[in-house]
Amino acid sequence: MKNLTKIGGVAAVAAALALTGCGGGGATTSAESAKAQDASGDINKLISVNAKKADELKQGGTVTLPVGNIGPDFNGFSNAGNSADNTELHYPIDEAGYVGCWKLDFDGTSKLNTNFCEDFQSEVKDGKQTITIKINPKAEYNDGTPINADTFVNTWTMLNGKNKDIDIVSSGAYEFIDSVKAGSNDKEVIATTTQPVYPLSDIFGGFIPQAVNTPELFNTGFSGEMHPEWMAGPFKVEKYDSAAKTVSMVPNEKWWGEKPVLEKVIFRQLEASAEIAAFKNSEIDMADGRTLTKYKQLEGTKNSEVRRGQRLFAGGLNLNAMKAPLTDVAVRQAIFTAVDRPAVRAVRFGGLNWEEESSGSMMLMPFSKYYQDNYPVKEAGTDAAKKVLTDAGYAPNAKGTMEKDGKPVSFKITNFGDDPTSLATVQTLQKQLQAAGMEVGIDQRGDADFGKVLGSRDFQLTISGYTVGADATAGVKQFYDSKTNENELGDAELDKAIKDLASIQDDTERNKAAMEVEKKHMAKYYSMGVLMNGPQIYFARTGLANYGASLFQTPDWSVVGWQK
Template identity: 35%
Template sequence: MPLALAAAVSVAATACSSSSPSGGSTGASPGQDAKNAAKVASSVTDYNPQPYENIKDGGTYTTAGTFDEQGNPFNVNGTLNALRVWSWYNADAITYSPTGEVQYNPDYYSDVKVSVEGGDQKVVITLNPKAVFNDGTPIDWRAIEATWKANNGSDKEYAASSTDGYDRITSVTRGADDKQAVIAFKGVNASWSALFTTFLHPQAATVDNFNKAYVKTAHPEWGTGPYTVGTWDDHSGNITFVRNPTWWGRPGKLDKRVYVNLESAASINAFKNGELDYAPVGTAENLKQVKTVKDAEIRSGGSPFEYSLYLNTKSPLLGDVQVRKAVQESIDRAQIAKIRFQGLDYTEPLPGSSVLYSFQQGYRDNVASVLKYDPEQARKTLDAAGWQPGADGIRAKDGKQLAIGYTLLGDGPIEKATAGAFTAMLKAVGVKVDVNKVSENDFSKVLSDRRFDLFISGNRSTDPFGARYLCDFYCSDRDSNITGAGTPELDKEIRATGEIADLGQQIAAVNEVEQKALQQYSLLPLYSGPSTYGIRKGLANVGAAIFYSPLPETVGWQK
């Protein structure tokens, strides 16, 4: 869904700050199969799954977090954090099991029928007759239509995260009554559900509101669900959600859901002090500390994240594809992963794709097909491009030294070690790296303004249909392609994969095209890592759950 790429360009480049604070369907604890979990990008889940009836009434659930600059997750500047916050006071109409099976929420979608006639797909969604937005506006076919119109790309004034899929819808019309939406596609879209996991209030879908209304603020009147905004403190950054009196479905079990604005480095101490009920664990030191916390436990499993090194092709020196190729040939990804996973008792294969994980059907290691770690070859590549070593070992051409920047987000020891590793690897082939430290709060600006030469950022997949996001990573005309790479010819090939109705055939085609895209050497997948959390004992439906996010009313404290 469009939220996937909003997340794709919004995850802070540290394991600590990138993990989702909710999860869960059925699955095994990694303790049951830890050895197997270490062999592949793990598909294990661990989140204390409990049915609604097993959750206590009352209590508070508190985590670190706050609102971001852009709170509309459909917007190109929307972040993973924006999606998390959004889901607590807006519709969660479609979710997925940990392995990706579609789950319709009957509180919003009473019935869904999918048919194909004459090669074109039709989806008929019957909306719950009780469903209303908090301002009293009925949730009907107009909400589906408004969401489509804002995201289909026909009006370039909308700063939409992704138009893929929406642009293949030919119409959204009223069905038997206002509570039925008829969605007509050109061709067949097997991953259509990713388009309408949530939706916009029609008033929120005007150009001005879509782009600006959610900047550093919330609009609970346009929201819906078991919870609504209690307090939204634009001074402290703290947020509290409370039960929604207009909600028609199962009431939320919690009295309050609280986000406390803390830097990621402070969340472990807050968890140890009993101020938080959950803290992502991204380092061996954090893991050691969390293990000592009374009434807490470690939950760890597979991760729908992938972190990549982005090379800014608009930077003067990185505009040369041969320089980018040499940079990537110089990077020992296994060493970077070793640094990231040190002390976590976790290993995984090097990722080979930006859109699929190794535990998914159809996955292929596309990176290995076009690139290998080879410093000697990197030197030859730079020699051929005219970059000659100087007396200090740093290469130069036409009087200009081959010096590029690495943007370091935050100042954690692992982040510093990673920056040091990149610096050493590139120095070995004659490339100087200048490390530029920036605040975590500047993350969105770094990406939107392309204030980097080299930068690590992460993608969290919010649905299992990764193949449909190929364009968001590699198309030259997409703002979401933060490297700026691509060609009109490649764009055409990428978009042609979206015309393939069969998911298996589509994935096969995507693999072929991604190999071509990777030969632009602008993006290098680095690692996924485990999803590991310190969590208060008894907290239900929270933890590592891959593609699943629990409905808010099912999160709470086990009886």
């Protein structure tokens, strides 16, 4: 599952690929020069976290971090709560819900998270797969409810897609599981599948407590409610202040894993301008510097250092094909064709000394050995876009706007937050589309509205996208299966290919098959397009350890702290 993110948001990898946003042009800064890596590059150049061992850290202290939005929905498995900010907020307090059986290393390699799952075995016989999981006997939720076979049964039941009233982001591999039950005791789980599923890390990478077992509770029960009683992690919620838009966390005395070194963690919801001021005033310990506007204002802040890396983001053209005029594939194709991707990136990354080639996959980064460029337009530009519309029966009206049957190609781009570079990026795209005969306005919203607007699909076009995983199997189903993707675009042929590739054990073959599905879907439906990946640039308080630009690594909140 991919988390949504906006152009100004902090990306994080979770079981679902999360929605996130893209958050300057002209002047330059003293930013260190960096560029994206391809499959032959060194990804170590894309990591910067000030790595320290536990014995190199001070005991105690507080870390305060900004997020674009806190809530209003705190269920990361639902469309309303599926955001990178939500994931970032929950990592310290809910390892059960947002990490589960699997942790990821910097390069995306999965390893068993023994805080919850001590063993995870798979056996395939006569085309049927049996998965046996041994649960950590100490694992339990904050309210004392054991994390046991019932937890795994409920997770599968809520996420397998059979109950259409449950607003899940994606059924993923759970769709192919036909049975989950207790084994020799309630701390052993036996799952069987209708077909083998790979990679194994695509299942039970986060649990749904057995108490969350109705569509109503799943869909609306987390609106304004964090439910810390159903969490388990190294920290616990001390206070959620919905008015002040803050969440404070303290060490969880019930946590059985490694104890954290920090005595408190605080998350604050801040717009871009407020985030800059808070960092300069030493109110927060990290700030996002991924736009020229923010970088220039943060540069030179006392007791700070820059941490640069690669952002795990793909997107930019997030189209709502359920709203006119984007219901017409010709309009969507014209948008893809009209956009000048290098020009958009020049505005977005101008002055940050970041170089990258145009990317062509929503599912994999260009440095992945499985990556291929699937962007569906080979001949781009204003004239080419107008030809797409003309061939589809559109013609310019008296205002010069292309229209068909008296209906003009008129829509708005939704922009979030008050960062000038983000707005300039949207305005650049707006002008490119206007030049191709489209009437395009801007719908301005606050950063805090991002999750609500995207979750309810209350937009026509946004410059936003999703976090990117190390394997394309989950992404291909979330983005391109007609029963799963939010635009409901696809067909039986592609759906079958997606179903079949989930059983390919060889990672290279499976990812190649997923790339081919993406290539065909993009060329036929034009629902999501990649304008950019982009850098990850943080300004961190000097001495903050084990946090920053970390690629795929699951954050270990037991060792986030202050170096001695």
